[in-house]
């Protein structure tokens with residue numbers, strides 16, 4: 062059976078995700094290679110604070126690598142990546158790539174929320190503790206306040222009755238909603254979504270997508286989303302970037318990209334996925 066959100070959570074009126082002042086993102090001449098494989102090729106793009114951008118394109122075109130670079134799970138070979146005004150990485154004179162401003166980097170790691178394809182919840186912790194662990198230990202919020210906020214978020218994602226459950230007792234869709242709530246519990250300035258419904262059974266996809274649509278409507282968090290679900294991309298984003306082989310081949314509003322793409326490569330990709 063389908064797993065829709067309870068009306069209260071899906072309706073949007075009560076869903077309010079806590080986010081801090083959103084930050085913009087900038088990639089400046091970013092090159093990323095794995096061995097001889099040039100995955101990002103002199104990539105330039107920017108996302109304004111509060112903008113919601115979806116990355117589309119064939120498998121292997123570098124989309125996930127962009128999210129991983131922002132999480133500092135990978136380092137670029139050259140170029141500058143900024144979240145807000147300060148760089149995460151930059152080139153020193155002489156061409157050496159350095160991590161910039163440890164303090165900023167630490168702050169950004171805390172405040173960039175990422176939701177993964179495979180949920181990645183802490184398996185040995187209750188749902189509630191999955192949501193309070195980061196805020197208490199990383200942000201230094203009091204336990205009482207973290208619990209109160211976590212309960213608010215669980216209510217928002219329609220899982221108020223599951224706070225004592227362990228992740229394995231939940232469906233994939235429920236686990237992904239917990240993962241989204243956990244990302245939001247860190248009050249992110251930027252939210253990264255990597256194929257968040259592709260590991261879900263088809264009937265569980267709608268509930269997760271509805272939740273994210275609702276969050277997109279009710280917050281101004283900057284969102285960068287990788288998805289193969291074009292309908293969802295259309296609903297959730299202000300702008301779509303079409304990637305191929307580590308380059309942006311076309312960008313535009315969802316209407317322009319999905320209804321009237323100008324590049325043959327985009328048309329070909331859309332024919333294959335739609």
Ligand code: ADP
Pocket residue numbers: 095098100118119120121122123124125126127
């Ligand atoms: P997409 O998200 O668009 O499918 P990815 O960013 O995952 O693309 O991958 C881009 C390219 O980088 C692919 O050719 C992939 O094989 C390669 N790649 C990604 N991560 C690694 C890694 N850790 N080691 C080696 N190659 C990698």
